[in-house]
Amino acid sequence: MENTRRTEPAVPVYILSGFLGSGKTTFLTQVIDYFTALGRKPAVIMNEIGEVNLDGLLIDRTVPMAELLSGCICCTIRDDLGITLSELLAAHQPDLIFIESTGVAHPLEIVDEVTDASFTLPVELKSVISIVDAPQLLQLSRTSAGKTFLLMQEQIRCASVLVLNKTDLVVPSDLPEVEQLLRDWNPKAYLEQSVHAQITHELMEVLEQKHDQEYENGQQQRGQREEKQHEHNPCKAHSSHEHVIAYTHYFDKSMDSHEFELFISRLPDDIYRAKGIVTFRDTQSRFMFQYAYGEVDFVKITPPDGVRDVGVFIGENFSKEIIRSSISLL
Numbered sequence: 001m002e003n004t005r006r007t008e009p010a011v012p013v014y015i016l017s018g019f020l021g022s023g024k025t026t027f028l029t030q031v032i033d034y035f036t037a038l039g040r041k042p043a044v045i046m047n048e049i050g051e052v053n054l055d056g057l058l059i060d061r062t063v064p065m066a067e068l069l070s071g072c073i074c075c076t077i078r079d080d081l082g083i084t085l086s087e088l089l090a091a092h093q094p095d096l097i098f099i100e101s102t103g104v105a106h107p108l109e110i111v112d113e114v115t116d117a118s119f120t121l122p123v124e125l126k127s128v129i130s131i132v133d134a135p136q137l138l139q140l141s142r143t144s145a146g147k148t149f150l151l152m153q154e155q156i157r158c159a160s161v162l163v164l165n166k167t168d169l170v171v172p173s174d175l176p177e178v179e180q181l182l183r184d185w186n187p188k189a190y191l192e193q194s195v196h197a198q199i200t201h202e203l204m205e206v207l208e209q210k211h212d213q214e215y216e217n218g219q220q221q222r223g224q225r226e227e228k229q230h231e232h233n234p235c236k237a238h239s240s241h242e243h244v245i246a247y248t249h250y251f252d253k254s255m256d257s258h259e260f261e262l263f264i265s266r267l268p269d270d271i272y273r274a275k276g277i278v279t280f281r282d283t284q285s286r287f288m289f290q291y292a293y294g295e296v297d298f299v300k301i302t303p304p305d306g307v308r309d310v311g312v313f314i315g316e317n318f319s320k321e322i323i324r325s326s327i328s329l330l
């Protein structure tokens with residue numbers, strides 16, 4: 001949205017949405033590289049539901065970054081977003097800002113917060129990008145149940161750009177079914193399929209051009225939702241992710257890599273996302289582990305000094321005690 005009361009140009013803000021583990025950070029690292037290569041200066045606001053910002057370790061350390069931790073940006077720490085935007089602008093004068101929300105965030109509340117901030121700060125909401133986990137959406141749509149499915153619908157509905165990711169994990173003949181779902185819920189958004197959230201030239205052109213569509217989408221949906229709910233308290237309106245819990249565990253020892261891999265691959269079904277940094281007894285390097293819906297991935301990492309070994313486990317109604325005691329046996 002064009003800021004008419006100021007002469008200084010408004011800094012474009014991109015909201016990055018998408019369910020837990022859908023590929024938001026994978027996407028973000030590529031768009032940051034793209035804009036940096038063009039001589040632009042991107043900055044990032046990272047929101048994590050857990051106590052630590054692990055995704056931030058995957059972003060180039062020269063990129064200015066602010067963290068909103070231990071809560072979801074769309075409700076519990078929503079008011080902090082305006083302050084964080086203001087501090088980021090003052091300290092780093094970025095050319096563009098990406099806000100990576102937690103996977104359980106409702107983008108409309110973040111859209112509201114950014115547009116509110118644009119009344120007093122030189123920022124403009126440019127685009128809401130939703131990264132969609134293709135296999136997970138397909139699975140949930142076939143059972144048509146659960147709060148996660150409703151939240152994914154909301155994330156898809158208010159996007160101006162949809163990236164249908166992880167298509168390598170879907171049988172090709174099933175892809176039209178999942179793409180049709182996106183089109184039914186959001187016929188207007190720019191849509192691309194991807195593997196590892198690979199960006200394309202066309203997508204980047206769209207990101208550069210989009211203006212008010214996401215704001216209009218947001219306002220329209222807000223009207224519909226408020227009519228339905230007569231509910232003005234965002235936290236109450238967001239009962240659909242109050243069931244999501246996060247457990248942060250600081251590892252106090254190195255572990256055997258095979259035992260740890262077995263432990264991660266056997267996490268209970270009600271944990272759908274886990275990530276962290278570990279040191280193994282039987283290898284030289286430290287590793288970042290990523291777990292999303294049964295898929296496990298390990299990458300070598302050299303975190304900055306002072307970063308501890310830690311794991312964040314996110315899911316519904318799981319026993320933190322069982323996770324803690326299982327880790328103590330490794």
Ligand SMILES: Nc1nc2c(ncn2[C@@H]2O[C@H](COP(=O)(O)OP(=O)(O)OP(=O)(O)O)[C@@H](O)[C@H]2O)c(=O)[nH]1
Nearest residue numbers: 020021022023024025026103166195196197290297
């Ligand atoms: N097979 C496959 N794996 C992918 C793809 N995209 C991302 N991943 C993997 O999925 C895991 C989660 O990716 P992230 O980019 O961290 O997801 P995220 O949405 O930022 O996760 P949260 O911030 O925890 O919600 C990582 O192990 C990625 O390497 C894809 O297209 N295919």
